[in-house]
Amino acid sequence: MLFFILRRLGTMLLTMVCLTLVVFFLVNLEPNLKKLAISQTEMHTSAEQLEQWLVRHGYRQNFFVRYGQWLGVVKKAPLINPDTGKAEQRFSFCNDPTEPVYSGVLQGDFGCSTKFKTTAAKRLFPALGATGILMFWVLVVMIPISLLIGILAGMREGSRTDRTLSVASIATTATPEYVSGVIFTVIFASWLGWLNGSAASASQGITFYNFTLPVMTLAIYGIGYIARMTRASMVEVMTQQYIRTARLKGLSFSSVVIKHALRNALIAPFTVIMLQFPWLLTGVVIVEVMFRYQGFGYILVEAAGNNDIDLLLGCSLASVFIVLITQLISDVGYAYLNPRIRVQ
Amino acid sequence: MVSEFVGPLGVITGVLVRFWPVWLALALVLAASFTYKKRLGLYGQLFDSYVGIAGVIICLFWLFTAIFASTIAPFNPLQQLVVMKDALPGAIEPETHKVFLFGGDKLARDVFSRMVYGSQIVLIIAPAATGFALMVGITLGLPAGYYGGKIDTVLSFLANLVLAFPVILLFYLLVTPGIMDTPIPYGMAGLFFIFPIIFFCVLFWTRYKNRPDRLYILLGLTLVIGGWIYVGLVFDKDPLRIVHIDPNQLNIFVAVVFASSPGVFRIVRGLTMDIKTRDYVAAAQTRGETPWYIMLWEILPNARGPLIVDTCLRIGYTTILLGTLGYFGLGLAPESPDWGTAIKDASRLLRQTIHPALPPTIALMSFVLGLNLLADSLREQSLKD
Numbered sequence: 048m049l050f051f052i053l054r055r056l057g058t059m060l061l062t063m064v065c066l067t068l069v070v071f072f073l074v075n076l077e078p079n080l081k082k083l084a085i086s087q088t089e090m091h092t093s094a095e096q097l098e099q100w101l102v103r104h105g106y107r108q109n110f111f112v113r114y115g116q117w118l119g120v121v122k123k124a125p126l127i128n129p130d131t132g133k134a135e136q137r138f139s140f141c142n143d144p145t146e147p148v149y150s151g152v153l154q155g156d157f158g159c160s161t162k163f164k165t166t167a168a169k170r171l172f173p174a175l176g177a178t179g180i181l182m183f184w185v186l187v188v189m190i191p192i193s194l195l196i197g198i199l200a201g202m203r204e205g206s207r208t209d210r211t212l213s214v215a216s217i218a219t220t221a222t223p224e225y226v227s228g229v230i231f232t233v234i235f236a237s238w239l240g241w242l243n244g245s246a247a248s249a250s251q252g253i254t255f256y257n258f259t260l261p262v263m264t265l266a267i268y269g270i271g272y273i274a275r276m277t278r279a280s281m282v283e284v285m286t287q288q289y290i291r292t293a294r295l296k297g298l299s300f301s302s303v304v305i306k307h308a309l310r311n312a313l314i315a316p317f318t319v320i321m322l323q324f325p326w327l328l329t330g331v332v333i334v335e336v337m338f339r340y341q342g343f344g345y346i347l348v349e350a351a352g353n354n355d356i357d358l359l360l361g362c363s364l365a366s367v368f369i370v371l372i373t374q375l376i377s378d379v380g381y382a383y384l385n386p387r388i389r390v391q
Numbered sequence: 392m393v394s395e396f397v398g399p400l401g402v403i404t405g406v407l408v409r410f411w412p413v414w415l416a417l418a419l420v421l422a423a424s425f426t427y428k429k430r431l432g433l434y435g436q437l438f439d440s441y442v443g444i445a446g447v448i449i450c451l452f453w454l455f456t457a458i459f460a461s462t463i464a465p466f467n468p469l470q471q472l473v474v475m476k477d478a479l480p481g482a483i484e485p486e487t488h489k490v491f492l493f494g495g496d497k498l499a500r501d502v503f504s505r506m507v508y509g510s511q512i513v514l515i516i517a518p519a520a521t522g523f524a525l526m527v528g529i530t531l532g533l534p535a536g537y538y539g540g541k542i543d544t545v546l547s548f549l550a551n552l553v554l555a556f557p558v559i560l561l562f563y564l565l566v567t568p569g570i571m572d573t574p575i576p577y578g579m580a581g582l583f584f585i586f587p588i589i590f591f592c593v594l595f596w597t598r599y600k601n602r603p604d605r606l607y608i609l610l611g612l613t614l615v616i617g618g619w620i621y622v623g624l625v626f627d628k629d630p631l632r633i634v635h636i637d638p639n640q641l642n643i644f645v646a647v648v649f650a651s652s653p654g655v656f657r658i659v660r661g662l663t664m665d666i667k668t669r670d671y672v673a674a675a676q677t678r679g680e681t682p683w684y685i686m687l688w689e690i691l692p693n694a695r696g697p698l699i700v701d702t703c704l705r706i707g708y709t710t711i712l713l714g715t716l717g718y719f720g721l722g723l724a725p726e727s728p729d730w731g732t733a734i735k736d737a738s739r740l741l742r743q744t745i746h747p748a749l750p751p752t753i754a755l756m757s758f759v760l761g762l763n764l765l766a767d768s769l770r771e772q773s774l775k776d
Contacts, residue, residue: 058548065552070564078569214442217767221760223711225718225731226752229738233745328557333718337738344559348719351563366557374555 052379059371063364064118070363071114074356080106083354087161117158117360119151152364158357162349167358170346175365178331178342180253181261185327186320189266189273194316196270197277201312202304204282213278219271224333228264235260245339261338265330269323273316280315284308314384321377325370395483397490402481405492406503412459417451433699436772443768449761453754456507457514464504465489468728475499477744496733496747497740498726505728506750512729513758516640517709520647521702524709526587527648528655529698533686535656536663547660550653558650558712559719565646566722568639576642580625583648588617597684643722647712651705658701662694669693696773703766707759714755730755 073079083106084097092100101107115121150156157167200212222230235242243257284290285308293303332344339345343362350358397405407414424447428435437443456463466472472484475495482491493502535543553561570576591613599606623634624641636644666672667690675685716722717731718738725732730751737748 062548062552062555066555070560073564073570076570076573076575078572079567082569213767214764217763218760221707221763222756223714223759225714225734225738226756229734229741229748229752232738232741233748237741237745325554325557329559329715332557332559333715336719347560347563351560363556363560366560367555370555370557 048382051382052375055375055378059375062371063367066367067118067360067364068114070360071117072110074354074359075106075110075113079354083161083356086353115151117151117357119149119153119156121149121151122147123150157361160350160355160358162353162355162358163346167361170358171343171361171365174341174343174346177340178335178344181258181265181331181335181340181342182327184258184262185265185269188262189269190320192266193270193273194277194313196274197316198281198304198309198312200274201278201281201285202308204285209278212274216271216274216278219267220275221271222268224264224268224330225337227267228260228334228337231260231264261334261340264337265327265334268330269327272326273319273323276319277312277316281308281312284312287311314381317384318377318381321373321380324373328366328369395485396479397481397483399481401490402492405481405490409463409465409492409503410456412462413452413455416455416459417448420451421448433769433772437765437768440768440771442764443772446761446764446766446768449757450765453510453514453758453761457510460507460511464501464507465492466501466504468500468505468508469726470501471499472501473499475501480746493750494746496736497744502733502747502750505733506730506754508728509730509733509751510754510758512723512727513710513713513755516644516647516713517706520644521651521706521709523583523587523644523648524652524655524705525698525702526590527583527652529659529691530586530590531652532656532659533663533690534682536660537667537682537686537690539664543660546656550656553649553653554657559715561650562646562712562716562719562721565649566642566716571638571642576638576645577625579645579649580641583645583652584621584624588613588621591617593683594687597681597687639722639724643713643716646716646722647709650712651709654705655701658697659694662697663690666690666693700766700770700773703762703769707762707766710755710759710762 080101081097084100085092088097088100105113112121116123155168157171159165160167160170163170196212196216200209200216203209219227242260245257248254248257290303290307293307294300298306331342332347334340335342335344336348343365346358347362347366349355350362424431424435424438428438437447466489472486472495475482475484475491476499477497478491478495478499480492480494482494483489484491491501491503493506496502496505531546535546565576592610595606595609595613599609619629619631620634623629624636627635627638629635663686667685672685672689675689680689713729714731714734717727717729717733718735720732720735723729723732733751734748734755737744737751741748
């Protein structure tokens with residue numbers, strides 16, 4: 048088991064290095080660097096001045112050297128100003144070192160955000176925290192509802208409850224966040240006026256009024272999927288021999304479901320919930336943009352829109368990390384919950 | 392401002408009347424399907440359950456809407472009639488006396504016509520991109536599952552790499568105006584679009600290599616048609632100017648194929664690993680068939696059930712992806728009538744007007760719902776066998 052986890056962690060690290068390298072390559076494409084230089088300099092600068100800006104801020108150094116610097120395995124050297132001959136900071140707003148030091152992601156330095164004029168870490172971690180709160184409430188709403196729907200539907204396969212709930216869950220999986228968000232806003236904010244169509248004020252304090260719509264929108268897409276998986280797993284368990292035995296020895300239907308079926312039926316949904324995280328990440332971006340909530344999705348869009356290289360790299364690292372760690376947890380958890388695999 | 396309106400009843404009848412080619416085509420197809428239900432195999436079995444019928448009707452509805460879009464839509468989707476800015480549903484256009492059935496949007500375009508034309512974009516790109524993703528996934532997934540070992544390790548690692556990317560980040564990196572100046576989208580298009588050609592060449596070669604009369608015709612056809620489309624799509628140099636795709640459409644097309652082929656790969660790989668242990672595969676191996684013959688003519692046909700279901704779901708998922716692209720304003724032109732772009736435009740103004748937001752959202756939702764219902768009923772049918 049330990050060996051399995053170690054090997055998975057190794058693959059995970061390799062994946063992260065490969066992915067950040069790909070992202071690094073893509074954000075450093077010539078047109079993207081041009082875009083960055085244009086947005087960072089004054090209006091109407093000539094091509095030479097743009098080039099000069101890129102050179103002066105170190106964007107013309109060797110690709111792998113810069114990747115190494117970002118990672119923290121190559122020393123980050125200050126740039127020598129050709130006019131004065133002195134070493135100077137790359138970006139004054141985030142205290143870049145003036146002496147060569149190892150200062151990359153491995154040392155906890157996520158670089159400079161050119162868009163927000165501060166260190167990337169100062170923007171990234173509060174945003175992740177804000178998104179964490181959103182995610183927490185989404186999971187609190189999503190998991191009990193979807194499990195309940197799945198169990199009720201899968202308890203008696205083919206019954207009317209099953210048919211109705213199955214069609215309802217299919218309908219929610221057909222409703223992406225940007226569709227359900229619009230529909231909910233129209234119904235609950237524009238027509239009924241019960242809820243706020245914007246979560247911008249949620250950064251100061253979360254209330255039922257400003258936070259329900261984002262949570263509801265994010266949860267609804269996942270509910271259908273998890274419910275269907277739970278249903279399938281429940282249906283399979285209900286046809287097992289030991290359930291029939293339990294029924295035949297005279298136990299009531301409800302106690303069979305609760306005591307015998309439930310535990311085994313919940314193994315598969317656990318995996319599915321964990322694997323929902325990559326989906327949720329995309330949903331978070333849509334929902335945060337739609338409801339103007341300043342979290343991870345918001346800074347990702349801002350960083351990508353302005354080609355804010357370090358912040359975008361930080362965002363990719365964070366999201367890839369979340370995806371991979373949830374995959375690992377799902378695998379380990381599955382092995383732990385399922386005795387057939389655990390014994391092997 | 393507009394002074395004349397038709398009432399809600401007028402709007403409903405107006406919409407029903409405008410869709411007349413769709414109703415006609417639907418009636419013909421459904422009547423034919425019910426009559427010959429027994430002879431239509433899997434498609435005929437769909438008509439055994441209400442879920443299947445609903446799925447077929449919704450999908451066909453949007454298919455025919457896309458085909459007859461120019462007849463159904465009363466206005467040009469890009470035409471701006473200034474008086475109709477933010478007009479409410481049912482407003483009558485003063486000059487032509489035609490009705491803006493679902494009202495006008497903030498740029499004074501007819502919401503109804505845009506919804507109808509939007510179906511064209513979605514129904515061309517989503518199935519085509521899914522088709523290419525299927526080809527890539529099958530061509531790589533079969534050997535990975537069949538041979539295992541190093542090929543499997545490498546290909547699975549690559550697939551997991553792409554799957555570990557949150558889709559939205561992938562799109563923000565791959566679908567930008569800047570990337571069109573680099574050779575990356577064209578390189579990727581060149582790589583992905585060659586897979587169907589390889590697939591069909593190998594398919595025909597393994598089957599007919601001892602029957603040159605058939606083989607050369609089929610191979611020739613594949614190479615000519617495939618090569619023609621390839622040249623048209625990747626280099627935009629179709630000598631006859633029939634096959635053509637805009638650079639930004641090529642870009643989103645490639646990004647969507649890239650995002651969804653690892654999923655197909657994983658499914659095909661899993662199915663292959665399962666099926667290769669069956670007796671008929673062992674029989675084929677004993678007969679001395681080549682590995683590619685076994686993969687393409689023994690394993691693939693037996694994996695078709697789950698693959699068809701997955702393809703249905705995947706077209707729906709691709710539609711959602713396209714909507715996401717439109718919602719973030721990536722790739723598609725800002726005035727494009729596709730549903731995602733329309734939802735983006737309308738959702739920014741929900742505080743003032745809501746009517747432009749509803750038609751595209753409901754259109755997108757119903758189309759994906761139709762595909763999901765279809766997939767669900769196909770799955771039930773395949774479980775029955």
